[in-house]
Each structure stands twice: as structure tokens, then as C-alpha cells.
Amino acid sequence: MTTRRTLFALVGVGLLVTACASAPTGPAQPPIVFVHGNGDSASIWQSTVWRFEANGWPRERLHAIDLPYPLARDEDGKPQPGRTSTAEHMAFLKAEVEKVMKATGASQVVLVANSRGGYAVRNYIQNGGGDKTVSHAVLGGVPNHGVWAVKGFREANEFSGTGPFLTALNAAKNAAGDEVSSPVKWLTIRSDNNDKFAQPDGLWIGAKGTPTNVSFDGPALKGAQNLVLPRVDHRETAFSPAAFDATWRFITGQAPKTTAIPPQGQPVLNGKITGLGLSSTDPASGNYSNNLPLPGAQIEVYATDPATGERRGAAVHRKTVGTDGLWGPFTAQADVPHEFVVSAPGYATTHIYRSPLPRGSDLIHLRAERPAAADKDGKSIVTFTRPRGYFDAERDRMAFDGKALPGVPPTGAGVSSSKIKLMEDGVRPISAEFNGERITGRTWPSSDNRLVVLELTY
Template sequence: MSLLSRRRALLTFAAAALLSGCSLFRTAPPAPDPHPPIVFVHGNGDTAALWHTTVWRFESNGWPRERLHAIDLPYPLARDDEGKPQDGRSSTTEHMQFLSAEVDKVLKATGARRVVLVGNSRGGYAIRNYIANGGGTSKVSHAVLGGTPNHGVWADPKSRTGSEFNGAGPFLTALNAPKGPNGDEVTPGVRWMTIRSDNNDKFAQPDGVWIGAKGVPTNVSFAGPALKGAEDVVVAGIDHRETSFGPQAFAATYRFIARKPPATTAITSQAPVVLNGKVSGLGINNTPGTGNFANNLPLAGATVEVYATNAATGERQGAAVHRKTVGADGLWGPFTADGQAAYEFVIAAPGFATTHIYRSPFPRSSDLVNLRAERIADADRDAKSVVTLTRPRGYFGIPRDDISLDGRNPPGGIPPGIAGVSTAKLKVLDAPDRPVEAAFNGERIVGQAWPAAQNHVVFLELHH
């Protein structure tokens, strides 16, 4: 064969290969991202801080910290009526728009094509709305909804229909409308998973006791968070918040995203430990006298001091190890901590009580250590000191959990049965300036009972 003939044959083969899609000329598809960016979306009245143990668990399994992003909705409480503006609260549209902007920031920062969205409770509404109506289908690969009341906290076509939590109202009716050939309730193009309790979720109950309507049917079942077309994960005994923040929820979420189980659900330690977060307050725009509306706005001008404490007594071990007056961004750090030390965080701001928050040691770094300045309730002003045990990432269940506060096991104010209370308040009536010990399922915190008469309020905040 002549040289010219050989060239013609080669060109003919190349053209045929190109037309037939021969692998010689096909561009290989991009390899799946082993660690896609994850955006965590908190629930009604909550903050990004609730995700810090979940982030720690992802990091403990090798997920890069820069690919784990938790959003902080400025006004996290839903409106009573979706169609009526309400000071200090957000609509479903505002919620969705905020999430959309945050997703775009994460995509730009990471260079990724898509993100994973993980939401707790109301956060799942924003995720569903964004994917269905906000252009999220092309930007989201997986959606995980923990405890989201997808069929409502109640479902009544004649009562409070303007609430986004009414399963018979226009918002959820539209989201749950059948889609695709199988009549799925989820938007096609995204992989979906719901995580729910078998019967211990306070917002998936057939009786309205947890919404102030004891004995009135809600028309919602224990399976209310499940959605047709989504993988439905049921974990026995977990409460509403544990559907997102507990170790079982983490294991299910990790497996769903990574297509394999996590190596561990424990939180591994690291060094050094660097902490940071935002300081916020209560009231509309943090203005004194405007009520106890939860918000995630920066409390500029607040002063934060951090003290290492004796883990057995709550007493300070010397002078403050960190002090900062908060600027416009609300950030109180960074602070390099001892991963073995217990700490007291003190917030002082005009219009608020001096707020003392005692915490267990931090095994890992976090920029989600958000702090909130509080006020003393009028009903508590007769106490020598007011000490509150709080569990932000779950509720207290009796007899499920082992809980004690100042020697009482269980503390007062926690009803038996469905786990639905996340705080236990102690009104110290004997004397202030003494240790108060709290314990929850193996986690122990000791703080000092600072005097209420001098406008001090105390919180013992659990990690778990």
C-alpha cells in the first residue's frame, strides 16, 4: 500500500470512529466527586451552630472542612401566616432565596457543579422549595430531610391555612403534588432521602398535644416526614432534632451521599483547636423591648470573655483566656482552645443579662460556636439564680434518657413520654455563687450559679 493509500485509510478509520463514538475519541466522563460540598440548613428558630457535631463527624471521616457549610438564616422563625409580613420572621420565599444565594456562594468557592443539601425540620421546606421552584434542580445532587414535617405538623383545610406547617395549606399542597409517571412527591433530577423517628417525633404525632391542642387530631401520622419517591429511613426512638443531629442520622446521611458507611460515628480529636462563631441576641433586630424573637443577626458591641474552668466545680481557673468586643460581623473569635479544658463563655451587652454559658471540652475546631445573649424572664426574678440546662441538638426523653440537674433526676419540667423539651430550668432559691452540676447520658457540665439580683443568667449547654 502506498503512503497516500495508508493516509486515506487512516482518515477513513478516524472518521468512522468519530461517528460511531469510538472510545479512542470519546472524552471520559468526570470522576464522581468523593467529597461534594454539603450545605446544612437548620430548622425553625434555630442556628447554624446546631450542625457543629455533625460537621465534626464528617471531618472525622475525612471530609474536608472547607466543603462543609452551615447557613444562618437571619430571621429563622416562620411567619404565622405566609401571606402576611411579620416583624422578626421570614416567609417561605425569603427562606428559599437566602438558601439559593448561599448555594451559589458555595459553588463559586469550591468550583463544584452541584452541592448536597441537608436540612432539619423547617430547613427541609426551604430545600424542597428551592429545588422545585428556585432553580435548584441543576445545582443539587442529593437532598436529605431530617424530621421535616412534609405532610404538615397538622393538616386542616379550615384552620390556619396560611401557615407553612399546615399540610392542607397551599404551600405543602403544592410541594406534595404528584410528579412524574409514578406520582412522586419529590422533584425529579435529585436523589432524595428522608430520616424520621418511628413514633417519638413531637411534630409527627396524631394528637395535637405538642401544638397546644391536646385531644385534637392533627390528621398527621408518625410517617408524616416520609415522601413518595424518597428513600425513607426510620430510626427507632430518636426525637425530632436527632433525625438530623444524632449519630444514627449522620450514619444514614453519610452512607446516602458517599455510597458507603462511615468509618466511625465518633468524633475524633485534633490539635490545635480553634473556635469561633457569631454572637446574636433576642428581639427584633436585637432591640431591647421587642420581645423574645430568636434571630441570627450579629450583636455588634457585645463583649465576650472566655474562662477555663475547673470541670469539677465550675470555678474559673485564673483570668480570661480570651476577650473581644464584637464588631459588625458578630464574630467573637478566633480563640485557640485547649481540647481538654471546660470553658465558661460570658456575654455582656446593653439591654441583656450578663449571660454565662458553660460548655464541655471541644475535641475539634469549629467556627459554628454561636452564642446568644439572653434576658431574665419576669417570672424568674424571685430566684437567687437561674440556671438552665439546654440540649440544642435534641430533646430530653423520660424514661429514655438519664438526665440530672443539681441532683434531681429527672429535673422538673420534663414530661414523660414523647421527647419534646430541650431545656430544663433550675430556679436556685437557697443561695447563689455555688456549683450546679448537670449530666445527660454521660456528658457532664458544672457551672456556677451567678446571682440573678445582679442581672446574671446561666446556661449549661450540652454538645450531644
């Protein structure tokens, strides 16, 4: 893998990624389609979309897609409830691109992907006609040479570097041995050594001490521009300010005006309420992620006190969602944190606390949750989650209820949520902090079938 071209390692957001002279700028801004990773949803692109908007990209030309069943199959060719094959993933992306092109009248789009989403992008460009409809492809943290590459080990899984899917994608496209299809322009973004899915050791796939035969540069591709960002984790290769800076420069050939997210006075929020699948044909599979709307779910939104998490008066928004799952629109109070309460039959009442949201968005997706069997003896169950990155105890300043985060290892970035099972009665404030973002919620009792989520935005 050392023969793949790595441009340079860069610190912070002062990036210099050179794109071709024909890169679109000004009124020629093409639609951008954002493709999430394994088990994720369109909401994960929320802050990236805000950064594009802050730099003048029209909101109507920024499209984050929701794969209905975002998890990969254990064996790509074997149907599995609630999961998608590589062929289904590619077909969905192809259909979404065609919708975007029809709606905008554009002849080409830009594709920006994280993790598994990059597999669909590569498959579409190589095998689905995307070589004609895509101008630029940006792949953040995509395990292009597998999460493991061990002959005879789970080679039917799409994440196997020696399996048929990746072997075909990585086959040489020309005499130079390039792994990417032309005429599309390609950028890969990877971590220097902190991506849990680009590790020589199998620690993060449950095989500590076993070689994966994948190195830190596994996401790089011969024939692409390959960029290294120091210390970023698997998700930050796509969702960090540095990743945005690199993506903007690659698409436009220019530096962005800002990597910050300037606030709007009264942000209008909307999104989809989703749930969890429970397979009746395969009970052993348990709950699985999906991005399907949850019709009939109810939402209440409360402004909260930033110090105590207590509600400031009555609900400021209520709705029973329809077949589209949309819970808004809702005009938020500027600089005020909110509690989003989601309830639906078969689920716990889920209290989701967020710090003030700076801009309007249609990507504020909310998921109804179910309690884990191991937590049923707790008096209150509180989860602290960071959707757009992982927790790194050596790198980040963070605390959960005034202590270190349970379940976060002392080294490496491989955990994006932390859970506290409180054994005390009563309701009290509970806070979580991460690199300057602070969220305070309340310890609602699990005996009332309630769960609490403190969700980071950045």
C-alpha cells in the first residue's frame, strides 16, 4: 500500500488540496450528494451542510440521503432482514442521484461519502454509470482495502479486502495500475493512525493481537489525491472542520471563507423520527438500525435551562407524525437548548437533549429507543453520544456527570457513546461536556419506561 500517492499530512484546517482548473465555482456550483456510512443516517451530515451553506452553497443543492436499511449484510450475497447488499446500496444511490439531477437540472453531481458510503460511490461510478454523472468524489475514512484482508476469513463480507467485492473495485483500471475510475476526480481523506477501521491489529473488530493485513493507509487509492489528517478518528475524516476545508478546496480550487458555523437568529428545524427494526423471522438479530419513518410517533419540544436541564414552561412544539415521519417544522429560540421528547408504541419515551442549534436544518433526525435488557435494573439510564466523531481520552477534554466517560478506553478513538446506569432514585440534572460543548439534561426514571440521551452537535 505504500505505493499509493499521499499528498501530505496537515495540521488543523489550513489545508491545501489542489483541484483541476475546471473545478466548479460561483454560479456553476453543482448539486452535492452526501452518502452516510454503515448504520448511520443523513443527519450525520448536519454540520457539514451548515458549513457549505455558510460559504454560499445554496441549500437546495445540498442533498444528504437516507439509506432505508443502512447496515451491511454479514454475507453480501445472502439476504438478511433489515440489511442491504452492495448491489442494493448502489441501486439506491443511483436512484437518488437521478432524482437530484432531475430536480436541479444539473448534468453532474459531486458525491461526498463516509465509510461504507464510499463503497456505494465507487460501485456506482465503476458499474452503475456514475462515470458520466459524477464530476468529483470525496471519500472520508472509507476502508477501501478492507477492514481486514485475511485469506479465508469472512471473505463474503463486503468489508473483506480479499473478498470479491473489494477485489473487483480495486482492480487496476489502466496501465498505471490506478484503482479509481476516470474521468471522475477523486479525493480520499484518512487519519494518520487513529481510524478504528484502518488498523494493523484487530482490536476494534474483536480480534486483539491478530493482524488484519490492513495498514493505516488502507483508505488511500492509487490514482486519487490522498490526504492525511493527523489524529482524526474514523468519522472525523468526513465530518470535521478540517475535512470540510479539504473537501471545499478539492471541489472549488479555492479556500472556504470559514470553517465555522455562523448562527441564524431563528433557526427552523425539521427532520424525521425513526425507530429500530425487530426481525420476526430472525429473533437472534435483535434490534437493528433503520432510517424508516415511524408514523404515529409523538414529539414534544421544550426549551430548557442550560444549567439544570429543567423545562422553561410548556411545550413549544407538539406533533403526531404522519407517514413521512417528519416532526417539524419548528422555529427554535436562538441560543436556547432544547429537550426533544419522542414517544411511540413499543418504545421507551426518549428524552433527547441538545445544545442550542445554530442554524435551520431538515436533518434533525430523532430516533425512538428501547431499553437494553442489561439496563432494566437501573433507576435512570443516560447515554452521552457523539454522532459525528468518537471519544478519544488522550485527545479530547470531556466529562460525563463530572467523571470520566464509562466505556471509553484510555487510548484510541473507537467509541462514540457512553452510558451511565444510575442506581439512585429521584430526578436531578446530569451534564456532559466535550471540547467546549456542554449539554445538561434530567435523569428521568426508567421505571416509567423512559430513556435519556445527551446528543452532541459538533
